[in-house]
Amino acid sequence: MRVLETPRLTLEPQVVAHAEELFVVLCDPAIYEYENQPPRSLDWFRARLAKLESRSSPDGREQWLNWAVRLRASKLIGYVQATVFTDGRALIAYELASAHWGQGLGYEATNAMVNELRDCYNVHAMAAVFKQANHRSRRLLERLCFSRAPSETCIEYHVEPDEDLMLRKSGGV
Secondary structure, three states, rough: OOOEEOOOEEEEOOOOOHHHHHHHHHHHHHHHOOOOOOOOOOOOOHHHHOOOOOOOOEOOOOOEEEEEEEEOOOOEEEEEEEEOOOOOOOEEEEEOHHHHHOHHHHHHHHHHHHHHHHHHHHOOOEEEEEEEOHHHHHHHHHOOOEEOOHHHHHOOOOOOOOEEEEEEEEOOO
């Protein structure tokens, strides 16, 4: 993995050393309006990042690519991540502190990751699952040229009734 630069952001390969600063970001309650919950503890989060730092699932069938998102020469504001499968597909996710929503930073960070996946990891198809009520995520993904998946694909990805799946093929942004 390499550091990715955008006009306003630096995406650093996520490592255990990011745990304390990223833990503070992920304790923002607004992030969990639709799903998930904050990390249980800083120690638990450090252990989680140590596992992800391997960059690979135990069976070697998945690459785990995680970047900590930092305002240029400043503080961490979230992360972007991708699980890359051997067949050239990836499942992506992202999380930014609510203080940074609505500024195009989520788009900037996720777009940098999408381009990296396509250009350096031979990813030709990407997917993202999110809660249907999360209109911010839908708009972000649409801006990134993702489109709603057909229902048969939702079954393949085990999408819950209150979730949506969006897909993007090679090309796009």
